[in-house]
Amino acid sequence: MTEHDELTGTITQGTGGLWHVLTADGVIHEVSLRGRLKKADVGRRADGAIRRDTAATTRQVVKLAVGDRVRLEQDERGHTLAIAEILPRTSRLARRAPGGARGERVLATNLDQVVVVFAAARPEPHPRMLDRFLVIAEANDLPARVVINKVDLVNADAAAERFADYPRAGYPVHFTSAKQGLGMDALRAVLDGRTSVLTGPSGAGKSSLINALFPGLDLRVGEISESVNKGRHTTVGASLHPLPGAGGGFVVDTPGLREVGMWELPVARLDFCFPEIRARRDQCRFADCRHTVEPACAVRLAVEQGEVSSARYDSYLKLSEELTSEKPSW
Numbered sequence: 546m547t548e549h550d551e552l553t554g555t556i557t558q559g560t561g562g563l564w565h566v567l568t569a570d571g572v573i574h575e576v577s578l579r580g581r582l583k584k585a586d587v588g589r590r591a592d593g594a595i596r597r598d599t600a601a602t603t604r605q606v607v608k609l610a611v612g613d614r615v616r617l618e619q620d621e622r623g624h625t626l627a628i629a630e631i632l633p634r635t636s637r638l639a640r641r642a643p644g645g646a647r648g649e650r651v652l653a654t655n656l657d658q659v660v661v662v663f664a665a666a667r668p669e670p671h672p673r674m675l676d677r678f679l680v681i682a683e684a685n686d687l688p689a690r691v692v693i694n695k696v697d698l699v700n701a702d703a704a705a706e707r708f709a710d711y712p713r714a715g716y717p718v719h720f721t722s723a724k725q726g727l728g729m730d731a732l733r734a735v736l737d738g739r740t741s742v743l744t745g746p747s748g749a750g751k752s753s754l755i756n757a758l759f760p761g762l763d764l765r766v767g768e769i770s771e772s773v774n775k776g777r778h779t780t781v782g783a784s785l786h787p788l789p790g791a792g793g794g795f796v797v798d799t800p801g802l803r804e805v806g807m808w809e810l811p812v813a814r815l816d817f818c819f820p821e822i823r824a825r826r827d828q829c830r831f832a833d834c835r836h837t838v839e840p841a842c843a844v845r846l847a848v849e850q851g852e853v854s855s856a857r858y859d860s861y862l863k864l865s866e867e868l869t870s871e872k873p874s875w
């Protein structure tokens with residue numbers, strides 16, 4: 546085998562053991578995992594190329610996911626390409642397996658950001674729901690940004706005022722109208738060259754934005770999650786869509802990002818999923834402060850003094866209550 550036989554690519558989708566791997570030449574190869582990798586190699590390579598995900602999953606074999614960069618090789622027998630190696634991951638979107646199963650489910654890897662799209666109106670935006678999406682991003686250590694679309698339907702100043710909590714908490718906010726072409730260049734600039742998970746409620750205009758920004762992609766974002774996947778714990782796989790144009794980058798469409806409860810997030814981690822609470826929790830008198838009734842709570846004080854948004858704090862309390870009342874399944 547020569548150098549030229551070696552190829553690396555990106556997994557764009559996978560079903561039933563067959564994976565689509567996009568290589569630099571724009572070709573999509575439909576391949577499976579090389580048998581040897583499936584068994585012994587994973588997690589044990591001397592060069593550390595395949596790394597175990599977390600200490601909690603030490604006995605688990607690393608499973609391929611959409612977004613993974615892989616090395617392809619001709620298999621020993623013939624001329625069939627197969628996945629020989631998973632390259633190190635820079636990030637991942639994973640959630641704990643529901644129903645008491647061990648480990649977690651990796652939905653996608655090598656993501657740069659989560660883009661949460663809401664409409665300024667029609668459908669009426671629910672800040673509590675927006676906070677949930679942001680918590681999911683934070684729980685996965687992924688930077689998040691907010692897009693408020695359909696600003697053509699509202700007064701611009703009123704919209705900026707309404708969502709002012711988000712830049713205050715540290716999230717970039719884009720105001721767009723896919724219909725009138727407002728804010729599109731700025732949005733394109735932050736999608737270009739990056740791998741972005743696009744999420745948000747149905748009807749917010751995700752598909753309209755993507756199709757206006759990248760004609761030819763013809764994407765129906767979140768369609769699967771609406772029709773097939775509603776209310777189920779299992780998810781239909783994610784898919785990765787290369788952005789046309791020189792900049793590169795991908796948009797990831799992954800169903801099953803909606804319900805924080807489904808992510809089995811330990812309540813103790815919720816503090817770290819609100820940047821404004823994360824920044825203050827160390828100043829609470831009690832290390833295990835829940836920021837509800839405890840004396841000398843720095844978070845409550847900041848809310849009272851208007852430094853932390855009371856709406857965001859309400860979201861925190863609501864989620865905290867939800868995560869506490871749900872039976873832990875591990």
Ligand code: GDP
Pocket residue numbers: 694695696697698721722723724725746747748749750751752753754765766767
């Ligand atoms: P998705 O479910 O998030 O992918 O939303 P769609 O892109 O399918 O858009 C839902 C509806 O909102 C469609 O009827 C779009 O034409 C409309 N829509 C999308 N963007 C805008 C916008 O910026 N302004 C207005 N007024 N309508 C929009």
Ligand code: ZN
Pocket residue numbers: 826829830834835836837839841842843844845
């Ligand atoms: Zn506190």
